[in-house]
Amino acid sequence: MARITIIETGSIPRKHRERHGSFPDMFERMIRTECPSAAFDVVSIPNGEAPPDARGLEAILITGAAAGVYDGLDWIAPLEEFVRTAHANKTPMVGICFGHQLIAQALGGVVRKSDKGWGIGRHVYQVAPDNGVIAGAELAVACSHQDQVVEPPRNARTILYSKFAPHAGLLYANGTTLSVQPHPEFDASFAQVCCELREGDAPDNVVATAKASLAEPLDSAKLGRAITRFLTRTSNPSS
Numbered sequence: 001m002a003r004i005t006i007i008e009t010g011s012i013p014r015k016h017r018e019r020h021g022s023f024p025d026m027f028e029r030m031i032r033t034e035c036p037s038a039a040f041d042v043v044s045i046p047n048g049e050a051p052p053d054a055r056g057l058e059a060i061l062i063t064g065a066a067a068g069v070y071d072g073l074d075w076i077a078p079l080e081e082f083v084r085t086a087h088a089n090k091t092p093m094v095g096i097c098f099g100h101q102l103i104a105q106a107l108g109g110v111v112r113k114s115d116k117g118w119g120i121g122r123h124v125y126q127v128a129p130d131n132g133v134i135a136g137a138e139l140a141v142a143c144s145h146q147d148q149v150v151e152p153p154r155n156a157r158t159i160l161y162s163k164f165a166p167h168a169g170l171l172y173a174n175g176t177t178l179s180v181q182p183h184p185e186f187d188a189s190f191a192q193v194c195c196e197l198r199e200g201d202a203p204d205n206v207v208a209t210a211k212a213s214l215a216e217p218l219d220s221a222k223l224g225r226a227i228t229r230f231l232t233r234t235s236n237p238s239s
Contacts, residue, residue, distance in 0.1 A: 002035055002232040003058045007051065007079070008044045009098055010065025016193050023063040026185035027096075033221070034228035045075050051082035059092040059231040062099030064183060068147050069101045069111050080106035090176045092231050100179035101147055104170060107177075110151035116164055118202035119143045120195050121210025122218060123182060125168050131159040133171055133178060134226045139219040141182035142191035144198075148181070178230050184223040188214045 006024045011017070020026070024042045031038050043049050045065075054060070062083075067073055083106040086093045095103040101111040124140045139160070149167040152158060160169025160180055168181040186194070195210045202210075 002037070003039045003041065004031065004231055005041045005043060005052065005057045005060050007060065007062045007082075007099070008042055008046065009063050009079070009102075010067065011046045013197075016190070020187075020190045020193070023185070026190075027061055027063065030185045030220075030224040031228045031231070034225045035232050038228075038232065045079070050075075051079055054082050054086035054091060055089055057086065057091055060086055060094070061227075061231065062093070062095040062102060064097035064099065064144075067098065068113070069098065069105045070147075076102070083107070087172065087174060087177050090174055092233060093177045094227050094231055095179035096185065097143075097145055097181060097183060098147075100170070100181050101149055103177065103179045104149045104153055104156065104167075107155070107172070108153040109149055109156065111147055112150050113146050114148045114150075116148075117146065118198055118206055119145050119164055119181075120198055120202065120206065121191065122213035122216055123162060123164060125160045125162045125165070125182065127169075128157070128159040128161070131157070131171060133230055134159060134169070134223065136219075136222070139182075139223055140216065141180075141184055141218060141220055141223055142186040142188070142194070142214070143182040144186075144191070144194040145181060178227070180223065180227075182223070184220045184227060186220065188218060191218075 105111050123143045152167050155173040156170040158167045159171045170179050
């Protein structure tokens with residue numbers, strides 16, 4: 001039975017959490033679709049919990065957050081050290097959105113607020129061939145971010161990319177660390193909520209286009225299955 005430690009780095013507003021659940025709730029639903037026997041431990045950074053000893057964990061998933069990895073918050077440096085320990089120990093580890101950026105920064109990459117502005121709604125990403133983790137030529141997945149990895153670490157290969165986000169998915173040379181910018185745990189309904197939360201912040205046309213884009217199908221489940229297999233070390237990528 002796989003046991004996955006979810007590092008919760010951000011909170012969903014209460015009124016939306018009551019309907020959609022927390023980030024850990026979303027990931028548990030996503031992972032159990034592919035691996036029903038998975039067990040979970042949640043470490044909640046927003047609730048003041050400290051990262052555990054990474055050396056004793058079976059698998060790790062780091063969630064999204066509203067914070068920026070470069071914000072200098074007092075919990076970011078310890079979490080970066082946690083990432084470096086898990087990476088060195090070859091513990092299966094996946095980061096999503098903020099988690100993607102945190103892993104990159106911890107391992108020598110550069111993260112900045114993008115001059116392209118907000119990425120929200122359904123975005124289509126190209127998939128690098130023969131990457132061994134994600135199958136197919138492209139994926140459509142919901143995203144919600146301004147920050148981006150602008151320089152990946154030297155030991156990371158870009159396996160998911162778009163014109164908007166050139167380094168949207170990174171696979172590290174150790175074979176046990178993976179991170180992606182978009183949110184496979186979001187369904188279309190919560191992706192719409194994320195668009196609404198950007199009203200008055202992102203330009204009106206960006207929000208309107210993002211909302212409309214979510215009428216098209218998402219490949220979230222496909223990416224979610226690939227991530228689950230990566231964390232639980234089961235099978236090769238498939239459709």
